Amino acid sequence: MERQQLDKKLSHADTAAVRSLLRKLKHSEYTIGWICALPIELAAAREMLDEEHQDLPQSPPDDNIYRLGRIGEHNTVIVGFPAGFTGSSQAARVASQMQTTFKSIRFGLMVGIGGGVPSRRHDIRLGDVVVSQPSNGHGGIIQYDFGKTRPDGFERTGFLNSPPTALLSAVASLKANRDLEKKFLRHLLKPTRPPWFAQNAGPDVLYCANYNHDRPGTDDCRECKTEHVEQRQPREHFIVHYGTIASGNQVMRDATTRDNVSKDLGGVLCFEMEAAGLMNHFPCLVVRGICDYADSHKNKNWQLFAAGLAAAYAKEVLLLMPAAEVETGSSAVELMNQNLKFNKVLGNIPTAVEAPFNARKREHDTACLPDTRVALLKQIYEWADGMDSPNIFWLSGLAGYGKSTVARTVAARCFKKGLSASFFFTKGGGDVGHAGMFVTSIAVQLANNVPDLKPVICDAIANNRNIASLSLREQWDRLVLAPISLFGTDQSSPTFLLVVDALDECTDESDVRIILQLFAELRGSHQTRLRVFLTSRPEAHIRDGIQHIPEVEHYDFELHGIQQSVVEHDIRVFLGHELRRISCEYFDGTDWPSAQDIIGLARNASGLFIWAATACRFVRTGRQFATDRLASLLNQSPTEGNTPEKQLDYIYSTVLKQSVPEDFSEKEKEKLRSMLKPLLGSIVTLFSPLSIQSLSNLMETCGNEVSQTLRDLHAIFDIPKEPNRALRLHHPSFRDFLLDKKRSGSAKFCVDEKQAHQSLSAHCMRLMSKSLKQDLLEIGRPGAPATEIANDRLERCLPAEVQYACLYWIQHTQKGGSQLRDDDQVHRP
The missing domain is CATH 3.40.50.1580 (Nucleoside phosphorylase domain)
Incomplete structure (x- = not known):
């Protein structure tokens, strides 16, 4: 114009x-x-x-x-x-x-x-x-x-x-x-x-x-x-x-x-x-x-x-x-x-930045594809939108059945309609591996996502400056229930939705029990319209906590109870979507794989979405040998009596074996395994993920050596290109596999958990002995409060691996079964 x-x-x-x-x-x-x-x-x-x-x-x-x-x-x-x-x-x-x-x-x-x-x-x-x-x-x-x-x-x-x-x-x-x-x-x-x-x-x-x-x-x-x-x-x-x-x-x-x-x-x-x-x-x-x-x-x-x-x-x-x-x-x-005052108040309480479903670290986590989980998602959305629904929807399932993917999908859909907050637990994920920041993280999200709650929550924090050090129950009552109870429970009141994923990955079972008790009391003691969508494995302590909640207050759904034909359909859709992307990338969009190949892979998955996802990553990292890798997976059909866990063990074993090239000599293979095993042990037993460079510094190895050792394990690990991003497991089931001798022993990569913690404890103490000194931050005031230290100075003088060692050496020592005695290494300068 x-x-x-x-x-x-x-x-x-x-x-x-x-x-x-x-x-x-x-x-x-x-x-x-x-x-x-x-x-x-x-x-x-x-x-x-x-x-x-x-x-x-x-x-x-x-x-x-x-x-x-x-x-x-x-x-x-x-x-x-x-x-x-x-x-x-x-x-x-x-x-x-x-x-x-x-x-x-x-x-x-x-x-x-x-x-x-x-x-x-x-x-x-x-x-x-x-x-x-x-x-x-x-x-x-x-x-x-x-x-x-x-x-x-x-x-x-x-x-x-x-x-x-x-x-x-x-x-x-x-x-x-x-x-x-x-x-x-x-x-x-x-x-x-x-x-x-x-x-x-x-x-x-x-x-x-x-x-x-x-x-x-x-x-x-x-x-x-x-x-x-x-x-x-x-x-x-x-x-x-x-x-x-x-x-x-x-x-x-x-x-x-x-x-x-x-x-x-x-x-x-x-x-x-x-x-x-x-x-x-x-x-x-x-x-x-x-x-x-x-x-x-x-x-x-x-x-x-x-x-x-x-x-x-x-x-x-x-x-x-x-x-x-x-x-x-x-x-x-x-x-x-x-607003400046509110933001300052919210910035003064500790939160787990990786807790929300849309946190930066979860950017590549997948959601349900269209035409998958249709009936289940419909049921969940009807529960979320219903006026008289129970307060709790518990979605349970064994490892690898896709609970977190469903949770992300629900959170994303509800976020567009006003999701209140979410907390995605991750074992070994640092602040999201425990419940220490569970309530404060929920409260800050509520303040940011529900405008009318912001001044109320900020006032609660300002009036209780030590709120983060109080019990979970006290935090929950003051920062969550009290603010939202102001809205009442009539039909004109908003419904607040909280998504909590992988509660079983919270390390302290006693904290899990407390969280379930807090959820159980939602309608009894406080007049609120708060609903919780909860996922977990069906662990005994969680089942016990749910059973103590009146039946009318919770709805339970078992993922492993879905009809097999429905699950296989959803897995076929997923496999077709992922393998078509691989075909476009490496085979110019040719008609690969065939429909029969996808049907065969879906059958081999035995209902496990994590098997299908790992299979696709394994095929993709084969690059020009993707066809050969696909064929090797198709040749391992589940035999009668094989459990889904056995199928998962097989694909993890296959990925590990393929990471040791066949054209290496036996001596070279053994050397690579001897490098890989302690590295795997450290990764799966860390309490908080580290970048490749930080992990290398902690273990006294070369960063390039770690990258080369892990280069064929993209099917199992999220290995970032950026040097400052953390190395992560794609799924916690690999940790279960690696730490269980009966499951991973045949792959020659079984990790002794106690031994791995002992090794990390020693690495932490060595690094602290080498790095820590008086006036480490070079400010001339060794006793200055942490709140007065600029973040850039802290990161420069205390690299991530040193911070990790200071935070977690005692946990590694305890998990390794060591007893601290006078004149131990930890007491020596």
Whole structure:
């Protein structure tokens, strides 16, 4: 669209004669600020006004150009950027001047277009809308290009505030509205709207991330090759996505960089350039219509439609907010100060950062594929949405049956509708391996995910400064039950959903019993609408805890009780999906494997999804020998009487054997096994995962040696490319296999658990003796409180492996069966 045409549209009510007939209000009557960066965004915003108002005088320092009007009951100030100006600093300047002139503004909206980040987790399309919402420990906006360069990479610093509580409450209401699309369209399709306003811009084409635009400098992709187009299922309607938006001072126009930055940030939904300048100075919600994919194939075809949809969403948010509540609320400056206070309070209590289902460390964990677990998920969702459902849904199953995958799927679905909190236990996962931070982590998530709870929870923390040192029950009562009980239990009250995965992986059984007791008392002692979706293996102490809960208060479902044909169907779908990806990667998409191969593999899985997942990783890491590896798995059909555990043992044994190349001499094979066995023992008995480099330093080996030793074990371990990311097990069942001599002895890799702990204890003490000294942090005050130490200094002077040794040497000593005596090594300098 030519600039002259756009200018004409923008000036449809700008004649002095017309504007003099408009209503004129006072500065103090305006409570909402709406900020736009581009002319097309300003045009879309003005189309949302139900009534325009006369201009008002501005003080000389304020050179913004405003459009004043009413949206619903709210008198709104719309402001755009000066022509040619963009970026976060300009956004901060515009917002500051607006607040100087319109001192009664309570909060605002930053509305416009953005570049989407399509991923397996988020099916983002052109025309979709992205809304900033706190997630992954962030406030909803991350300034991805602000931080400092460290030896192990770029470290982002600073924290941007969350959107105001009132706006997040309106967003929560919109998320639950199934007729959202109809509501948007009513704002876009009015007869008075310009004809271009509600028209999409033709085909939605997403190119592979590694394929760049063929004609740099041009705005169309007519010469881009169609074979590089990503194949996606058609979708007729747009979707609203909620989560993290990445903000920077440059346009993102490279798909590889886009994906790398998103991965590093734990998964973002879109890129833009202004919001980072607002969040700590002007409380606002950021709404972006997706007009491109933040890659080299940028064009302007979708900008008008995307700007219109974003504006329609923003208007719908305002229509849900009662004007009386907005007018009597705090000003923008007061809200910012309050939010800073809340964030400081929440930052003062310890939490397990890896606990939520969408934590950065869990980014690659899978969810259920479409057309799998259909009946089960339907049952769970009906329980979650039902008015009179039991408080607890316990999903149990043996190792490898897919409990965590179901839990992630449920959490992701419910998160879009207002999931309250989640905690995914992981044995050997550090803070998520025990219950020490269970309640505090839940409380902080509740505060961030449920806006109305934030001030209540923050007050509870501020009034009990030692809350983190109290018992689990005291923490639960003060930080969880007391705040949510304020909402009551009538039908108009919200339902709070908590997802707790792998409770059996919590190391202390007594803590598990306490947690189950707390869940059991949900409806008895406290009037709340809190529901818990719980998964675990059917361990005796958990079964016993569940049995002590009245039957009407819990619903139990056993995964291993699902009909075999249903499970095999789901596993076939999974295998087909994963093996097709391998086929495209190594065999140019040829018809491999066959349908019969997939049926055979599904049968061999014996109902275990972890077998299927391990098999796919094993085949993938075979690269050009993928076909041979597939054949070896097909040749090992389960014999009569073979248990699923036996099948799992077989595939783990196969992976371990394949990690020792056949063309090695016997001497070389034995040497590799002697290197691999203690390494495996250390990995599966660590109390918290370490990176390859940190593990090497702890064990006094070369980092490259560890990488080479593990290079053929990607089927079992998540081995990151980034040097500072932790090495992790794909599934805890491998630990069970390796520590059980009856199961792994034949593979020559069985680990003696006690011996492994003794070895790690010795490594920890050696490292501490070598590394620890007076005034280690070089600040000249050896007794300074830890709270006064900057994180970068702590990390530089106390590397991860030294911190690990200080935290866990005593546990390794105890697990190794050693008795501490006077004059032991631990007492020697």
